[in-house]
Amino acid sequence: MSDILLEVKGLKKHFVVGKNFLKRHRSVCKAVDDVSFTIKKGKTLGLVGESGCGKSTLGRCVLRLHDITDGEVSFDGVNLFNLAPKELKELRRDIQIIFQDPFASLSPRMTIHDILREPLDVNKIGTVNEREAKIAEVMKIVGLRPQVLNRYPHEFSGGQRQRVGIARALVLEPKFIVADEPVSALDVSVQAQVLNLIADLQEKKGISFLFIAHDLAVVQHICDDVGVMYLGRMVEKAPAETLYKNPKHPYTRALLSAIPVPDPTYKSDKIQLQGDVPSPLSPPSGCTFRTRCPEATERCKEEVPMTHDVGVDGEEHLVACHLYR
Amino acid sequence: MNNLHKDSLDIEKAAPILTVDNLTVDFTTDKGTIRAIDGISFEVMPGETLAIVGESGCGKSVSSLSIMGLVPSPPGNIVDGSIKFNNRELIGLSEKEYRKVRGNDISMIFQEPMTALNPVLKISTQMVDVIRLHNKVSKSQAKERAIKMLETVGIPSPESRIHEYPHQLSGGMRQRVMIAMALSCGPDLLLADEPTTALDVTIQAQVMSEMVRLQKQLGMAVVLVTHDLGVVAESCQRVVVMYCGQIIEQAPVNDIFANPKHPYTQGLLKSIPVVRERKISRLPTIDGVVPDLLDLPSGCRFTDRCQFSEDRCRTNRPQLSGTSTHQVACFNPIGGM
Numbered sequence: 001m002s003d004i005l006l007e008v009k010g011l012k013k014h015f016v017v018g019k020n021f022l023k024r025h026r027s028v029c030k031a032v033d034d035v036s037f038t039i040k041k042g043k044t045l046g047l048v049g050e051s052g053c054g055k056s057t058l059g060r061c062v063l064r065l066h067d068i069t070d071g072e073v074s075f076d077g078v079n080l081f082n083l084a085p086k087e088l089k090e091l092r093r094d095i096q097i098i099f100q101d102p103f104a105s106l107s108p109r110m111t112i113h114d115i116l117r118e119p120l121d122v123n124k125i126g127t128v129n130e131r132e133a134k135i136a137e138v139m140k141i142v143g144l145r146p147q148v149l150n151r152y153p154h155e156f157s158g159g160q161r162q163r164v165g166i167a168r169a170l171v172l173e174p175k176f177i178v179a180d181e182p183v184s185a186l187d188v189s190v191q192a193q194v195l196n197l198i199a200d201l202q203e204k205k206g207i208s209f210l211f212i213a214h215d216l217a218v219v220q221h222i223c224d225d226v227g228v229m230y231l232g233r234m235v236e237k238a239p240a241e242t243l244y245k246n247p248k249h250p251y252t253r254a255l256l257s258a259i260p261v262p263d264p265t266y267k268s269d270k271i272q273l274q275g276d277v278p279s280p281l282s283p284p285s286g287c288t289f290r291t292r293c294p295e296a297t298e299r300c301k302e303e304v305p306m307t308h309d310v311g312v313d314g315e316e317h318l319v320a321c322h323l324y325r
Numbered sequence: 326m327n328n329l330h331k332d333s334l335d336i337e338k339a340a341p342i343l344t345v346d347n348l349t350v351d352f353t354t355d356k357g358t359i360r361a362i363d364g365i366s367f368e369v370m371p372g373e374t375l376a377i378v379g380e381s382g383c384g385k386s387v388s389s390l391s392i393m394g395l396v397p398s399p400p401g402n403i404v405d406g407s408i409k410f411n412n413r414e415l416i417g418l419s420e421k422e423y424r425k426v427r428g429n430d431i432s433m434i435f436q437e438p439m440t441a442l443n444p445v446l447k448i449s450t451q452m453v454d455v456i457r458l459h460n461k462v463s464k465s466q467a468k469e470r471a472i473k474m475l476e477t478v479g480i481p482s483p484e485s486r487i488h489e490y491p492h493q494l495s496g497g498m499r500q501r502v503m504i505a506m507a508l509s510c511g512p513d514l515l516l517a518d519e520p521t522t523a524l525d526v527t528i529q530a531q532v533m534s535e536m537v538r539l540q541k542q543l544g545m546a547v548v549l550v551t552h553d554l555g556v557v558a559e560s561c562q563r564v565v566v567m568y569c570g571q572i573i574e575q576a577p578v579n580d581i582f583a584n585p586k587h588p589y590t591q592g593l594l595k596s597i598p599v600v601r602e603r604k605i606s607r608l609p610t611i612d613g614v615v616p617d618l619l620d621l622p623s624g625c626r627f628t629d630r631c632q633f634s635e636d637r638c639r640t641n642r643p644q645l646s647g648t649s650t651h652q653v654a655c656f657n658p659i660g661g662m
Contacts (some may be wrong), residue, residue, distance in 0.1 A: 051496075051523040153498025157614055160380070187380040187552060189611040192596040196608055214525060217598035221608055244600055258526040260533075262597045264578045268559070272534065273527045276479075276495045 004075070005208050006039040006062065006174055011071035013054075013061050017281065026085070029280045031057040033232040034071075039225075044202060044209040046223030046240070048216050048255065050277055054232040055212045059178045063095055064088065068099075093123055096169035100181035102161035106153040107256060112164055113149040119172050138167040139172060142197060142214060159190035166197065171204075178210045183218060191218070198222055217259050220244060228252045231280055231288040234307070238317040248319040250293050287322065329395060332637035340412075342370035342513055342546050348406035350387055359618045361387045364406070369514065374540060374547040376557040376578070378593070379567035382615060385550045387566075389516045392548075393433050394423040410514070429459040432507035436519040442491040448475075449487040452506050461508045474505040478516040479535050497528035501535065508539065515540075518550045533560055549621070556633070558582060566590050569616060569626040576651035586651070586658035589627045619655050633657045 013032040031054040039045050049057045060066045062073055064080045073080045075095060083091060099105035106115060116138065120131045139146055142163040151160055162182060169177050179198065183191040199222050203209050213219050219226055220240060227237040228251065236249040248251045250271075257271045273292045278284055284291050290300040299322050310324050311317035332642060342423040350362040369375050377385045385590060390396050392408055394415060408415045410430060427433075435441040442540070443451055452471035462470070468487070475483035478501040491499055500520060517536070521529040537560050540547050549561055557564055557578065564581045566574040566589070574587040586592040592611035613630040623642055627640040638656055645652045647662050 050527060159614065186596070188554075189380065189596045190614075191590060191598065192608040192610040196610060199607075215598065217600050220600055221604055241604065254527060256600060258530040259600060260530075260553065260559050262555045262558045262582065262594065262599060264558045264582050270530060270534075272530055274531075276497055276528065276563070277525075 003041050004038050005041045007074045008070040009036050009075060011035045011061060011068055012069040014056055014069045027281050035234050037227060042206045042208055043224045044211055044222055046211045046219035046226040047214050047229060048213055048219055048226060049229035050067050050214060052277055052280060053229040055229050056180055059180050059210060060210050063178055065095055093172045094175045096174040096177045098165050098169050098177060098179045098182045101185055102158055102165050105165055106161060108153055111150050111152055115168055116171050134171060138170045142167045158186050159193060162186060162194055176208045180212045195222055212289045216255055236319045239315060242315060242317055248324060249321050250295050251289050342371045342411060343369040344409040346407045348391060349404050350391055350396060350543055351402045351404050357619055361570055365572050367565050369546050369548060371546055372544050374561045375551060376561040376564045377550045377567060378554060378557060378564055380615060382554055383567040384570040386518055389518050389550050392516060393427060428455055429510045430512055431514045432512040433516040434503045434507050434520050435523050438503045441503060442499060447488055447490055448502055450507060455506055456509050471509060474509045478505045496524050497532060500532050501523060513545055515545055515547045517547060554594060572645060574653045580651050584622050586653035588633055589654050590629045591659060
């Protein structure tokens, strides 16, 4: 048995926008453009990038919440996009998602109990008693008291709601969870609580995660590998420790240096990027990062950089930049 | 541009530009009256940057709204205290008088620039309106000044950008327009309520360094309301930490980071996500949750989450005390006082 749980090969997701009724003037937004990666059983990949880089779209493609333009997503050796609806429904038990906004992703008209019970009912799992036992179990795992089961989401704080969201993802005992910015909407002290909870789940339940975030500092503690995305492309991917110690791509370096340092005596030599992320509707030619890159040359304008492995000691460190070839 | 510098000369004088004394604000809700701010006092010196730090619901935004006279009433109600700007009492001003203060003496920028800008008006219309409200200038003069302000905040080709609508600009650009608009009448005090929270990290770095540069160039005082202590460390001189509507610690920025006295401040500092040398197994957290404002503990409001809590913390409320620069509201300040 292979230890690869999720394999994404050459994934492309293009959205057609601005289509008029004569189908003219169509422009294509390449939200995800030729991205490949694998996640091994029990491991976590962090996906980092700024708004509009395609990280959430990628997360949704992995769940087949979007259809894809090209490429392949296989989960446990099964191609997700070849499955009949019934088979897909069965497979989805193993793949769950935690959303960014704990305020929008829980139904305001359902009690916590109903929210947690619904996935079990839909998938017809166990007897009534077993379902209730399962609910009690996940409540305990995420650290919510059983007394709150009959409350509604609005009675909870952001951190507690995110725990409910995590409990809902856990109730079907998935092998894999896509966590789409699960802590971005939370206060710092609560952020750390939720991150610790996710770390526990990795350790005790052996669940694999695709952890999407816009902040490299948040990702460090819970990811084995980290991928950095820019305008739909994966520009760098490496084991977490290597990426933080030895970032290769100029964009990764800029992202790392943009994190504010909580030390007033620290004199930073920040790499400050100029300008904004270009519109994904009309990305720059060649390397899409060249318009903001401090190291851009003529070559970057003409040639799209290929992904190369620059890792040492057999470690895979992928980077798509002309500086390294 | 000259009047933008009108106050840079008297930064030296020691009188505070803003004095908030025992400010108390209540909100009426279906479930009862909530005291969003409970007797806070602080001062802002001319030309300094003061940070008000705290988590959601601690009252930091209500404080800045109170200074601007923008607390919605009802449900909000300023029940006690005073807000003095250049020795003039602001509480109790009529709406007409307050409008003269807003934009001219005190300006504010908000967290979400898209909702703070009018989506159906061009940038030029919105900026000219603000400038002409406070200054007797012609439309073309006002526009010229608006273009100059956009240039000052680092917007490329401001002459053409000024004719665009807010939706045509990116988030970072919109926030720059907000800053340009807020500074267009040369205020003495700028209130910035989470100005970079909605922006990406690389854009946040741009906007913050722009704000620090402008603040030095124009010599105004800034009150930065934020939950991000990383941003505070890089741009502020003094820090006020709020918890559940009260100030629990205030000190110069170096003191707060090197020597936090309140257990809550220490917890906040420890839980900032930073890139560490190597991965650690558990991230430090503050246990528990912020208490419900409708059901506050009678003593110290942090007591249920505090590892040093003792009996008197549960029954008595600690008052702010300490040196002239560093004050803390705690019976057992870390490392003594």
